[in-house]
Amino acid sequence: MSEGITALVLGGSGEIGKQLVRELISNASFSRILLVTRRPIEADCEKVEQKIVDFEKLDDYKEAFEGAQVGFCCLGTTRGKAGAKGFVRVDRDYVSHAAQLLKEAGCSHFNLVSSTGANKNSSFLYNKTKGEVETLVKELGFPRLTIYRPSVLLCDRQESRPLEKIAQIMLRGFDWRNKMSIGTDTVARAMVVNTLESQTSEKSEEAKTEILENADILRLGID
Incomplete structure (x- = not known):
């Protein structure tokens, strides 16, 4: 811990990814941040190393x-x-393949952003795909695996997603307790807080998998 933690981020160009990179940069516990992405992103910090790959x-x-x-x-x-x-x-093949390479390289804690309703047996493609990738990553046997299942993400995306935008507007007005929605900054902060807590907890000989639903993420991510 005295030398700092080396963290690797897959997909740092998305809304959660951007927030996560900011959180890691500002946190002194992380001394090195590896960004494995499909294209270069802006991250002007000496702690950050970008690695452009073909997925x-x-x-x-x-x-x-x-x-x-x-x-x-x-x-x-x-x-x-x-x-x-x-x-x-x-969302399934790239993610599971990258996770496999991380496991083979000796990564001890993998954090996966999934979604509320993830279920490999679902008839809905989105939920089914998220459930399938959760299963594939679980099978890799990381010493510690944390799966985050946020609900509707509140953020301002660059690309147009009309239905999501309508949902966000409605939820911002009515979901004041954040039972059905969550900010991307809150998700990112929760990931960092949970990671640091796991670094100080007692290590178990058995692989530990934890699934954090929207309410769990809120508790961790809101000060």
Whole structure:
């Protein structure tokens, strides 16, 4: 702990990813931040090292996953942007493959952003895909695995998502207790808080998997 934690972030260009990188940069407990992304992102800090990879050929970039004690996965796309097959390819296949490389490289704690309603048996593509990737990552046997299941994310995205925008407007007005929604900054903060708490907790010989639902994330992420 005295030398600081090396964290690896998958998908730092999304809304949660951006907030997470800011949190990690500002936290003195993290001495090195590895960003594994598909394209360069703005991160002007000496602690940050960017590693641009082709997620279609991840096995060619195994060295990019080395050296991290903690991994954070915020990688994802949408069906509207990538199509049904593209969505599954990114949110399930890319994520599980990257997690496998992190596990092989000795990462001891993997943090996965999933979603409320994730269920591999669901008839809805989104929930089904999130449930499938959760199962695949669990099977890798990380010493510690934390799955975050936030509800509707409150943020200002660059790309247009009309239905999500309408939902956000409604929830901002009526969901004042945040039972059905959550800010991306809150999710990012919860991920950092939970990671630091796990660093100081007693280590178990058995692999530990924890699933944090929206209410759990709120408790961790709000001061």
